[in-house]
């Protein structure tokens with residue numbers, strides 16, 4: 198659906214050239230939810246804006262739905278853009294227009310007659326769950342509702358692709374979840390390809406199939422979300438994965454345990470998929486002469502599976518502990534000895 202070949206974007210500023218995007222090759226398949234994560238300044242916004250030519254690449258080719266965007270004439274590009282919707286962090290709504298009028302705006306530009314426009318707006322209002330709010334102005338809506346208007350407007354011309362530029366970054370966690378659910382719903386119902394950029398790993402975890410990690414204008418790591426979660430290679434990726442698996446409080450309480458000088462071993466188990474749903478600890482206690490003390494644990498749902506980490510303290514004879522660790526490893530659970538005390 199989307200093919201980027203050796204895309205570069207250089208901004209020529211008075212302080213010299215800025216290589217915002219530096220040689221990116223990327224393929225995004227139809228129907229996928231593809232997340233691009235990176236810290237501020239990594240080049241995410243510049244990259245996503247090149248997918249609809251809001252920003253023109255300095256070099257390289259952007260192909261969306263079979264069309265090479267940089268080769269199109271202005272009228273052709275306008276037409277091609279109707280197949281690419283976009284939503285923004287700060288919604289970019291027209292404040293003097295009602296919800297209905299905001300959603301109708303791209304249809305007016307596309308020359309859709311009034312009656313058809315009104316029917317389509319009604320459909321979209323219902324799709325995004327804003328029934329009864331068509332006559333409200335943006336200032337009368339909550340952040341989540343505003344983003345729903347943004348989504349409805351982006352979908353008005355039946356695009357094949359939806360670009361989301363930090364679409365949930367201005368929202369609280371609960372509203373973020375409801376917007377993410379809406380994006381999944383739309384992806385499934387309409388088969389829409391969704392590309393989102395974010396600096397929050399939980400957004401990737403919740404809804405993406407694929408993830409690319411961006412740093413200094415380059416993609417440093419990429420793959421299916423579960424694979425990247427399980428085996429992050431680059432330091433940057435490891436930091437992002439830790440946002441989910443090892444939040445600050447986990448490390449603090451672990452530190453607390455280790456400082457107490459407990460006997461035995463502290464082990465980190467990493468579960469994936471079905472393994473996250475098995476009663477492994479029960480089996481461990483039944484099979485081996487070890488005491489198992491759970492220090493910290495967390496299981497998170499990804500779009501397709503479960504992913505979790507558990508820190509346990511094993512106490513007993515060294516041989517029994519070694520056998521227990523070997524047993525865990527044989528059960529397709531990754532096992533890392535954090536500290537042998």
Ligand SMILES: Nc1ncnc2c1ncn2[C@@H]1O[C@H](COP(=O)(O)OP(=O)(O)OP(=O)(O)O)[C@@H](O)[C@H]1O
Pocket residue numbers: 208209210215216217235236237238239240241242243244
């Ligand atoms: N119009 C511009 N002119 C000059 N430099 C720019 C321009 N737009 C972006 N940049 C620079 O390009 C780099 C990448 O910026 P970009 O906004 O794409 O990053 P980002 O990952 O989206 O970060 P953020 O989330 O903070 O927007 C930064 O160094 C930024 O200062």
